[in-house]
Amino acid sequence: GESVGLHLPTLSVQEGDNSIINCAYSNSASDYFIWYKQESGKGPQFIIDIRSNMDKRQGQRVTVLLNKTVKHLSLQIAATQPGDSAVYFCAENRSFQKLVFGTGTRLLVSP
Amino acid sequence: DAMVIQNPRYQVTQFGKPVTLSCSQTLNHNVMYWYQQKSSQAPKLLFHYYDKDFNNEADTPDNFQSRRPNTSFCFLDIRSPGLGDAAMYLCATSRDGGRQPQHFGDGTRLSIL
Numbered sequence: 001g002e003s004v005g006l007h008l009p010t011l012s013v014q015e016g017d018n019s020i021i022n023c024a025y026s027n028s029a030s031d032y033f034i035w036y037k038q039e040s041g042k043g044p045q046f047i048i049d050i051r052s053n054m055d056k057r058q059g060q061r062v063t064v065l066l067n068k069t070v071k072h073l074s075l076q077i078a079a080t081q082p083g084d085s086a087v088y089f090c091a092e093n094r095s096f097q098k099l100v101f102g103t104g105t106r107l108l109v110s111p
Numbered sequence: 112d113a114m115v116i117q118n119p120r121y122q123v124t125q126f127g128k129p130v131t132l133s134c135s136q137t138l139n140h141n142v143m144y145w146y147q148q149k150s151s152q153a154p155k156l157l158f159h160y161y162d163k164d165f166n167n168e169a170d171t172p173d174n175f176q177s178r179r180p181n182t183s184f185c186f187l188d189i190r191s192p193g194l195g196d197a198a199m200y201l202c203a204t205s206r207d208g209g210r211q212p213q214h215f216g217d218g219t220r221l222s223i224l
Contacts, residue, residue: 032210043115043201043215044154051210089153097142097161097208101153 012108019080021105023073023090032093035064035075038104039086047075047088077107085109114138115216117202123222124192132187132219134202142208143185145177146201148218154201160185161208189221197223 013019025033031052036044050057050064050073057064063076073090090102116135124130134143142161146154158167160179174196176188189196199220203213 034212036215041217041220043117043203043217046212046214049212093210097159097166097205098156099213101155104151104153 009103010106010108012110013080015080015082015109015111017080019075019077019084019107019109021075021077021088021090021107023075023102025071025073025090025092025102027092027094028068028071030092030094033064033066033073034091034093034099035062035073036089036091036101037084037086038089044089080107080109082109082111115202115204115214117200117216117219119219120217121220121222123224125224126194127191130189130192130221132189132200132202132221134185134187134216135183136202136204136214137183138204138206138214139182140204140206140214141182142205143179144203144205144213145175145185145187146203148199148201157187159208192221192223194223197221 034049035047037047038044048059048062048064050066055066061078065074087104087106089104091099094100114137118133144159145157147157148154156168157171157175158177174190179185199218201215201218203215205213
């Protein structure tokens with residue numbers, strides 16, 4: 001069946017580096033994507049979203065890139081900080097009112 | 112400042128003993144969702160309400176039910192919890208369910224003895 005998935009389960013980076021978290025999706029009809037950050041013991045926190053009519057969207061220290069040709073989504077975090085350590089999920093708005101989450105990537109930031 | 116509030120944060124119940132988890136929101140959103148999240152896994156949608164309209168996922172066990180008495184509150188009822196129901200339960204809201212993010216509470220961690 002169709003799914004949203006991530007290539008890397010764990011990403012380890014040094015403080016100050018840039019981080020890139022990747023996500024592959026298979027439903028070409030999906031038109032809206034979201035990145036969430038989930039810290040231990042907390043609910044997912046919205047980071048940034050992008051609609052399918054865009055290729056790139058920037059926020060504060062974060063950028064989301066969407067490549068519809070290869071059905072690939074990425075989250076770039078600039079100057080990664082220890083507070084960025086968390087699990088990151090991409091989510092696909094596959095149909096009205098429903099999100100499908102990817103499997104998650106754990107980001108570990110060491111000082 | 113909390114906009115989606117889940118109570119309690121931790122809940123312990125006995126095998127087979129009914130349990131209710133609660134969620135409230137101050138966002139006045141139309142849609143409320145319940146997710147189950149097991150350790151190191153992604154959240155899995157159980158069901159959602161669009162206003163008073165209930166929408167169940169096809170693979171949600173009958174053991175799980177929900178109530179939404181008004182816009183602000185939504186409850187998750189587990190009629191006869193089994194050991195496999197131990198998980199984090201997340202409540203989320205969205206304004207009308209279109210191309211917009213869902214806002215999550217911090218969840219209730221349910222343990223089954």
